[in-house]
Amino acid sequence: MSERRLFDIAAAAEYLSVGDDMIRSLVHQGKLPRVMVGTKKYLFDREDLDRLIESEKTTPSAPKTAPIRTGANRKKAKEIPFKWLEKHGVVR
Numbered sequence: 001m002s003e004r005r006l007f008d009i010a011a012a013a014e015y016l017s018v019g020d021d022m023i024r025s026l027v028h029q030g031k032l033p034r035v036m037v038g039t040k041k042y043l044f045d046r047e048d049l050d051r052l053i054e055s056e057k058t059t060p061s062a063p064k065t066a067p068i069r070t071g072a073n074r075k076k077a078k079e080i081p082f083k084w085l086e087k088h089g090v091v092r
Contacts, residue, residue, distance in 0.1 A: 009023050016053070
């Protein structure tokens, strides 16, 4: 027997490790398509769930600014552009 393809709200939520309300929100935002069977039952295609997972993946990136304490009042941090820090050898 092949893998299950369609999931109800509870199973889709479990598959994505989120709550039922998040599934409804994703549908409302247009991020997750649904299959309507009958008049009330929403089903979700496993391929759409997998596509959502792939679209939400992120990769870490270098910060654009870094807090540096400058001046007489060192309690306040001043944002300095990261490229300036690299250029002046503060970070590598």
